[in-house]
Amino acid sequence: MTDQDLHAGLIGAQGSRRDLNTPVLVIDRPALERNIARMAAFAAEKGAKLRPHAKTHKSVDIAKLQIAAGAVGLCCAKIGEAEILADGGVTTGLLITSPVVSAPAIARLVALNGRTTDLMTVVDHPANVAALGAAANAAGKALRVIIDLDPGIHRTGVASPEAAVALMQAIKAQPSLIYAGLQCYCGMQQHIEGFADRKANLEDRGAYIRSVIDALTAAGGPPPIVSGSGTGSHRIDAELGIFTEFQVGSYVFMDGQYLVCDIAGDGADQSPYEAALLIDARVVSANTPGMVTVDAGFKALSTDAEPPTVLGGAPDGSRYFFMGDEHGAVLPPSGTTPPSLGERVILGAPHCDPTVNLYDTYHVVDGDTLVALWPVSARGRSR
Numbered sequence: 001m002t003d004q005d006l007h008a009g010l011i012g013a014q015g016s017r018r019d020l021n022t023p024v025l026v027i028d029r030p031a032l033e034r035n036i037a038r039m040a041a042f043a044a045e046k047g048a049k050l051r052p053h054a055k056t057h058k059s060v061d062i063a064k065l066q067i068a069a070g071a072v073g074l075c076c077a078k079i080g081e082a083e084i085l086a087d088g089g090v091t092t093g094l095l096i097t098s099p100v101v102s103a104p105a106i107a108r109l110v111a112l113n114g115r116t117t118d119l120m121t122v123v124d125h126p127a128n129v130a131a132l133g134a135a136a137n138a139a140g141k142a143l144r145v146i147i148d149l150d151p152g153i154h155r156t157g158v159a160s161p162e163a164a165v166a167l168m169q170a171i172k173a174q175p176s177l178i179y180a181g182l183q184c185y186c187g188m189q190q191h192i193e194g195f196a197d198r199k200a201n202l203e204d205r206g207a208y209i210r211s212v213i214d215a216l217t218a219a220g221g222p223p224p225i226v227s228g229s230g231t232g233s234h235r236i237d238a239e240l241g242i243f244t245e246f247q248v249g250s251y252v253f254m255d256g257q258y259l260v261c262d263i264a265g266d267g268a269d270q271s272p273y274e275a276a277l278l279i280d281a282r283v284v285s286a287n288t289p290g291m292v293t294v295d296a297g298f299k300a301l302s303t304d305a306e307p308p309t310v311l312g313g314a315p316d317g318s319r320y321f322f323m324g325d326e327h328g329a330v331l332p333p334s335g336t337t338p339p340s341l342g343e344r345v346i347l348g349a350p351h352c353d354p355t356v357n358l359y360d361t362y363h364v365v366d367g368d369t370l371v372a373l374w375p376v377s378a379r380g381r382s383r
Contacts, residue, residue: 003361003373016370017363018344022282023296025359026346027374029366031276032252033065038272039234039251040069046238051075051095051227053249056353058378059362060088062252073118075227075247079108080381086116088377095227096121097183097247099148099156101128105383110139122148122183124157126170133174142176146225149184149212151205157184161215168221181225182216184209185247190232191257195265199236206240213242231273235264253277255352257305278311279347279355280363281328286341290331294320294345297327300358305350312346314339320347 003024010016017026043050052066055077063074063085073093076082082094100109100121113119113136123129123145136143147167150157158164164182171179186205192198209226216223229237229246231254237243250258254273263271281296301308303322310318315336321329330345332338339345349355357379364372 003363007363007370007373010370011372013369015368017280017365017368020280020363020370022280022344023294023300024280024363025356025361025376026278026280027253027362027364028274028276028278029364029371031274032062035252035254035273035276036065036069039248040066040071042234042238043246044070048229048238048243049245051093051245051247052252053077053097053230053247054081054085054378056249056356057252058084058356058376058381059374060085060090060377061362061374063088063090066252072245075249076378078382079105079112080383081378082116082119083108083112084378084381086112091115092117094119095146095183095247097148097185098122099124099128100132101125103131106131106135110135110141110143113143114139114141118144120144120146120180122146122156123167123171124148124150126167129167129170129174129177133177136174136176142178144178144180145171146181146183146227147171147179147216147223149182149209151184151186151188151208153188155187161212164212165215165219165221168216168219172221179221179224181223181227181244182209182213183247184212184226184228185230186228186233187230190230191261192232193261195236195262198232198261199265202233202236202240206237206242209242231258232261232263250352253349253352253356255305255349255355256309257351259348275311275348277349277352277356279308279349281345281347283330283339283341283343283345284327286338290334290338292330292338292341292345293323294328294330295326296347297322298325300326300355301328301347301349302351302354302358304354308347308350310345311348313344 148157281294285293
């Protein structure tokens with residue numbers, strides 16, 4: 001049965017969250033909306049544009065909330081995500097942040113360009129520039145491209161100011177390509193927990209990005225857009241003044257990896273953004289003293305980070321441990337009583353992006369009431 005079959009009848013019923021079939025992916029809608037509003041207000045105050053990253057939520061519904069709050073468009077990790085957003089009516093300001101290289105993918109890209117406005121994609125190699133230029137020329141519509149700059153992790157991007165200038169010149173030599181700017185996402189710095197250490201790292205990377213901008217400008221190609229930043233760095237990046245737009249993603253949900261970081265550096269104990277993405281599980285076995293087993297394991301939660309935190313349904317200080325594909329153990333502190341058989345346990349997402357990709361549907365709640373079912377629209381669209 002689908003989530004619609006199981007749960008559509010619970011929408012609007014008071015306390016219906018407790019009747020959901022678990023494990024289930026839950027969004028706290030008021031928290032989500034507060035996160036979106038806070039980031040939009042921050043960017044507006046700092047004079048930066050928002051182009052949030054859809055790879056986090058993979059959701060047409062959330063993308064539309066972000067645009068309604070002032071976002072100029074959405075970033076997409078892969079062309080498949082961009083296609084899904086366009087199918088859902090998000091057709092302006094999409095930026096594909098990974099190179100589109102193969103012939104079949106380029107054909108999809110120019111087709112998407114034909115039915116959207118101001119679509120952009122990144123490039124980091126002159127051969128890719130030539131292929132995109134030929135395809136855009138054959139399709140009869142110019143394509144906007146952004147130079148991808150390697151921040152030092154050697155994943156994608158040009159690796160020097162000289163390479164950036166050469167690529168800019170190659171773009172300008174293609175009559176059907178439009179040089180739109182520069183992208184640099186400092187992913188390694190996002191999760192540095194201490195604010196001072198993160199700031200020092202970002203200042204170092206900022207100096208490098210400025211050197212590339214200066215080289216492009218001196219060569220006659222000042223980048224119209226400088227796109228980058230992220231949830232962990234946006235407060236610092238706003239003060240550095242490098243980026244014209246922020247590619248923030250995880251702020252909408254705030255997973256365990258970001259909640260342990262001092263985002264604002266203001267000495268506050270809490271993040272300026274709230275945990276809005278939750279996984280509801282249920283106790284399915286309670287035969288061992290001092291622990292219970294819940295119905296959420298490897299198939300319900302990402303495993304590339306620390307295990308999920310226990311946010312509700314068990315005594316404070318309870319810990320979760322993976323117990324296989326379908327199960328997890330919840331261990332309450334010594335001297336406390338674990339939850340009983342059939343009771344709900346609320347878990348926080350360890351890493352939101354891959355956790356979201358395990359589910360078909362968001363179960364949107366307000367308090368303890370299910371208020372909507374939103375599809376994870378771009379689930380599995382990794383090509």
